[in-house]
Amino acid sequence: MYRTHTCGELSISNKGEKVTLAGWVQRSRDLGGMTFVDLRDRYGITQLVFNMETDASLCGIARKLGREFVIRVTGSVAERSNKNPKMATGDIEIIAGNIDILNTSDVPPFTIEENTDGGDELRMKYRYLDLRRQNVRSNILLRHKMAQEVRRYLDGEGFIEVETPVLIKSTPEGARDFVVPSRIHNGEFYALPQSPQTFKQLLMVAGFDKYFQIVKCFRDEDLRADRQPEFTQIDCEMSFIHQEDILNTFEGLARHLFREVKGLEFGKKFPRISYDEAISRYGSDKPDIRFGMGITEITEAVRGRNFAPFEQVAYVGAISAPGCAGWSRKQLDEITDFVKRPQIGAKGLVWAKVEADGSVRSSADKFYSPDDLANLALMTGSDAGDLLLMMAGPREKTLSALGELRLEMGRRLGLLDASVYAPLWVVDFPLLEWDDETKRFYAKHHPFTSPKTEDLQYMETDPFRVRANAYDLVINGTEIGGGSIRIHDPETQSLMFKTLGFTAEEAQKQFGFLLNAFRFGAPPHGGIAFGFDRWTAIMGGSDTIRDYIAFPKNNQARDVMIDTPSTIKQEQLDELGIEIKKEERGS
Ligand code: ASP
Secondary structure: OOOOOOOOOOOHHHOOOEEEEEEEEEEEEEEOOEEEEEEEEOOEEEEEEEEOOOOHHHHHHHHOOOOOOEEEEEEEEEEOOOOOOOOOOOOEEEEEEEEEEEEOOOOOOOOOOOOOOOOHHHHHHOHHHHOOOHHHHHHHHHHHHHHHHHHHHHHHOOOEEOOOOOOEOOOOOOOOOOEEEOOOOOOOEEEOOOOOHHHHHHHHHOOOOEEEEEEEEEOOOOOOOOOOOEEEEEEEEEEOOOHHHHHHHHHHHHHHHHHHHHOOOOOOOOOEEEHHHHHHHHOOOOOOOOOOOOOEEOHHHHOOOOOHHHOOOOEEEEEEEOOOOOOOHHHHHHHHHHHHOOOOOOOOOEEEEEOOOOOEEEOOOOOOOHHHHHHHHHHOOOOOOOEEEEEEEOHHHHHHHHHHHHHHHHHHOOOOOOOOOOEEEEEOOEOEEEEOOOOEEEEOOOOOEOEOHHHHHHOOOOHHHOEEOEEEEEEOOEEEEEEEEEOOOHHHHHHHHHHOOOOHHHHHHHHHHHHHHHHHOOOOEEEEEEEHHHHHHHHOOOOOHHHHOOOOOOOOOOEOOOOEOOOOOHHHHHHHOOOOOHHHOOO
C-alpha cells in the first residue's frame, strides 16, 4: 500500500504517530516560514505542514506543488494550535518529514472545492475532476448506499436479481426507442429497452416468483429539464400476488431506504388516494402533500350572479392560501401573471380576502353579496387572514392550473421543506387515455396492465370509465415509481389490444413472444419499477438527477466529456448498409 491511513481518519488520538498519506494537493499556502498543504482523497482532507526552519529543502519542494499534484507524504501527527472544528481532521496536522511526487497535474480548469468557479458545461467536460469535489462525490456515495440497501431489502424478501438483455425489440412503454443497427442482419435493428417489462413478465412465466434488477433503461424522448436518455430503474415483479401485496412489499422497501439512508421512520402507513381524488384535490396525479391548501370545487356556488368569467364554464375551483389576506396589489398581480404564463395558460385569477373581522373582500365584489362571499370562505375552510384564489374553465385544464398555483403558493410560503418527506400511493389510474392528434386510445401505463374486473364491462361501451389495477409511489410531488397488476389471460389481453387499435397480426408481430408464453400457464403477476436516479436525488434533497449520476448527459442529451453522439466512419456505415441522408439531417 502507498499509505498507512486515509486523509479522513486521523484525529487527536493518533497524536505522535508516524503516518504515510497519499492523495491530491487541494491547495497550498505559504505563510512566512511555514507552508501548509491540504491533502485530499475520497475520505477527506488532512493538513500537512512544512517548516522552512527545520527542513528548507523539503519546504522548497512543498512550495512548488501545484494544485492536483498526486503526492505521498510521511510525517508525524501533531495537535494543531489553530483547530478547525469544521473539518473531521481539524484537530491535527502532519508535520511532514518526507514527500514523494507521484504525479504532476496540469492546472485544473476550475477549482476543485465545494464552491467551485467552474460553470456547468466545463464541469461536465471534466466530469472526472468534478467528481473529485466532496459534494459531488457524496452524491455518488449516497447512490451506492441506496443500491446496496435496495439489494439488501429485496434479497431479504426473497427476490432474485436477474439480468435481462439490452439488445432487444420494442418494449411497451410507448416512448420512442433508441435503435442499434445489426451488421450481421443488414437492414435489421435492435431496440434498447425502455424497461425490462416483457422480460420480467417472462421470468414470472418461468416460475421465478420474485424478480428485481437495478437496470439501465433507454427512452428517446424530447429534451426536457432534468431528463436523461438513459436512466436507471429498480425493476421488480412478483407472482401470485394482489395489488395489496405489491403496495405492502414496496412500502416496506421505501421504509427500509428511509430508515437506513436517512434515519427516518414513518409511523403511519403511507396514505393512499385514488387518481380521481388526486386530480380533484391537488390538480395533479403526483400531489405534493407536504402541505394542505387543497382545491375546492365551487362551480355551483358561484353560478347565476352574472359574473361572466364564472358563467358558462364547466368548472370553477379555489384554493385558500393561509395568512395571505394582507397581500398587496403587486403580489396579486404577480401571482396572476404566474397563472397566465403560457405553460399554465389560465385566463386570469379572481381573489377574495377574509379580513380579520370575518368579512370578505373580493375582486368580484360587484357581483357577489357579502353572504355569497362568506359562503365561499366557509366552503373552502378559510379563516380570517386567508386569501382565496379562484380559477374557471374546462375541468381538467383548470384543475391542472390550480394544481400549479397551489405548488407556487406553497413555494412562496416556504411550505416545500426539502427535509420533510411525504410519500403516498396514488391508485386506481384510468386504464386508457385518448390522444386527440392520432384519434386513438393509448394505454395510460402500458398494454399489459389489467383493467379492474368490475370495470371490464365498460371496455367497449365506455372505455374512459375503465380503471386499471395500476399504482404510483409519489414523494414530495415527484412520481418515483409505478406499476400494475398484469393481464395474464389471453382474452383480456386480446380485448386490450383491440381497444388500443392493434390488429391481431400487429399484436402478434410486436409482442407475439409474450402472448405465446402466456399460453403455457402464466401465473397471476404484477410489479413495479422505481426511478433510481430520481429517488436518490430526492433522498439527497435535490431535484436534479444529473448530480446523482457519475457520467450524465447534458440537457441537450450530449455527453460533452466523451463528445457523443458523434459521426462514425464511412466503413462502419457501409458494413451496416446505412446511408446518411445529409440534406435532411437536423442540427
Ligand atoms: N415497466 C414499467 C415502467 O417502466 C413499470 C412496471 O409496470 O413495472 O413504467
